[in-house]
Amino acid sequence: xxxxxxYFGPQHLGMVGxxxxxxxxEGDCILEATANPGFLxxxxxxxxxxxxxxxxxxxxxxxxxxxxxxxxxxxxxxxxKLANIEVPExxxxxxxxxxxxxxxxxxxxxxxxxxxxxxxxxxxxxxxYHRDLILDLFEELTGGRVYHIYIxxxxxxxxxxxxxxDRMVETLHSIGKCVPDYxxxxxxxxxxxxxxxxxxxxxxxxxxEWGAVGQVLRATGMPYDIRKVExxxxxxxxxxxxxxxxxxxxxxxxxxxxxxxxxxxxxxxKLLDNMPGGKVFNRSFNPFKWKVPEGEAYVRVExxxxxxxxxxxxxxKDKPYRVHFRTPSYTHGLIILEKLLEGANIADVxxxxxxxxxxxxxxxx
Amino acid sequence: xxxKIVAELELAFKDIEVNTPQDTRVEICAREEQILTVLxxxxxxxxxxxxxxxxxxxxxxxxxxxxxxxxxxxxxNKAYIEKGDVFLKTRIARENPEAxxxxxxxxxxxxxxxxxxxxxxxxxxxxxxxTHLLLERDYEIPPFRKDFDTRKYVKDVFDxxxxxxxxxx
Numbered sequence: 001x002x003x004x005x006x007y008f009g010p011q012h013l014g015m016v017g018x019x020x021x022x023x024x025x026e027g028d029c030i031l032e033a034t035a036n037p038g039f040l041x042x043x044x045x046x047x048x049x050x051x052x053x054x055x056x057x058x059x060x061x062x063x064x065x066x067x068x069x070x071x072x073x074x075x076x077x078x079x080x081k082l083a084n085i086e087v088p089e090x091x092x093x094x095x096x097x098x099x100x101x102x103x104x105x106x107x108x109x110x111x112x113x114x115x116x117x118x119x120x121x122x123x124x125x126x127x128x129y130h131r132d133l134i135l136d137l138f139e140e141l142t143g144g145r146v147y148h149i150y151i152x153x154x155x156x157x158x159x160x161x162x163x164x165x166d167r168m169v170e171t172l173h174s175i176g177k178c179v180p181d182y183x184x185x186x187x188x189x190x191x192x193x194x195x196x197x198x199x200x201x202x203x204x205x206x207x208x209e210w211g212a213v214g215q216v217l218r219a220t221g222m223p224y225d226i227r228k229v230e231x232x233x234x235x236x237x238x239x240x241x242x243x244x245x246x247x248x249x250x251x252x253x254x255x256x257x258x259x260x261x262x263x264x265x266x267x268x269x270k271l272l273d274n275m276p277g278g279k280v281f282n283r284s285f286n287p288f289k290w291k292v293p294e295g296e297a298y299v300r301v302e303x304x305x306x307x308x309x310x311x312x313x314x315x316x317k318d319k320p321y322r323v324h325f326r327t328p329s330y331t332h333g334l335i336i337l338e339k340l341l342e343g344a345n346i347a348d349v350x351x352x353x354x355x356x357x358x359x360x361x362x363x364x365x
Numbered sequence: 366x367x368x369k370i371v372a373e374l375e376l377a378f379k380d381i382e383v384n385t386p387q388d389t390r391v392e393i394c395a396r397e398e399q400i401l402t403v404l405x406x407x408x409x410x411x412x413x414x415x416x417x418x419x420x421x422x423x424x425x426x427x428x429x430x431x432x433x434x435x436x437x438x439x440x441x442n443k444a445y446i447e448k449g450d451v452f453l454k455t456r457i458a459r460e461n462p463e464a465x466x467x468x469x470x471x472x473x474x475x476x477x478x479x480x481x482x483x484x485x486x487x488x489x490x491x492x493x494x495x496t497h498l499l500l501e502r503d504y505e506i507p508p509f510r511k512d513f514d515t516r517k518y519v520k521d522v523f524d525x526x527x528x529x530x531x532x533x534x
Binding site for chain 1: 390413414415416417419421422432434438439450452471472473475476497498499500501508509513515516
């Protein structure tokens, strides 16, 4: 049979985001896949060298559209580490609640992408609606729906408004009540099972060799989570589980995502029960004249896609000298995707890619 | 807490510099030709996750600094604190920069090295495909170098009609 070169994306129904894969196919079988990123490369890391430490906040949250909050957090942690800024106890707890809320919102968006691509339109509509309820909470708390810029070096911008926690608990309960419905229509649906099991299967050894993090690694049975490995914010003060599966295929990755959402909601309730009082912000510097001492830092958080790291160098001036983000989609989209697609069927390309939870803006930066 | 690995490193490699600026971090400065052996040594000791390869342009010293950040893939919190992060650093000349590829030891070094080649112009010998990753053409000065002026570039390109040479088939 004749070999054909096929372009999958950036305009393709099965493709979410500005990303493209060049496939070499023979019939239905993929012989070789080449990931082709760069459609959304804005050179943020270079632009950040031209802006002051505080001016960079609106830029970092735009690196990844679906989870700006973890980007804010990792950048604020990097600046705090370089400048030795203390964060008040209550601010750490608020940060944890805020990040878990962001994780649920981001997973619901991911669920929308997956369900939509497979043609489960009802599930997609539901998850988009539930994400919107979470965006309402963010709007009340920060004034913004998608980009919040709420976390700041030295704490968070403001305390929870009056009655906010009650409304948050109520919203989360109303979403939680729909979990059995989601199970019936999507997760336990035989059609979905047939479509996703044994697709994009990866073993634990391969995952470790190719630098996998997040759900991709956890779906192979390894509970690797930065919240446990290197606790930040208030994650070492409360007890929570890390859901894992052992199969390592697309179906188990989606189930890990579902279990993680449920665990995040429980974690929010636990955090709210033990929330300490006090101030939420240490006011200590003038952002216009602020210089960060010389040094370098590598900080990392568990974003909803895996290990999100930031390597930052300061030369003692009012702007960063070098910023480099280590994003989870980078290895997933550029190495693991290429390896998993070799020998796969054309119909599984979008399936594999979205189950790896690849977000293109994170790769391009 | 990192005493064990520091002692082992100093024993195995006589002429590298090992510092521990923090409890959970080890910093190793080595020459470029030692990088592969040190990486292999660390990978055998359980530091099996290459988190990042980064490059810093120290223009005043006319050097590039390659930074390899390696962490262990461990499941338990306790074991992590005993190991911690490792920063492996090496400096290479800014003129005709060249380094050896780390792919034989860490397969996920591939896109990081491709990116550094594209954005800083560092050539990695032995790398199977040093093609474009994020950009679509070559620039006179690789764009992430400190002497590439973003504002001047924007003015030159967008204040006039750009001339982009067509690729020859």
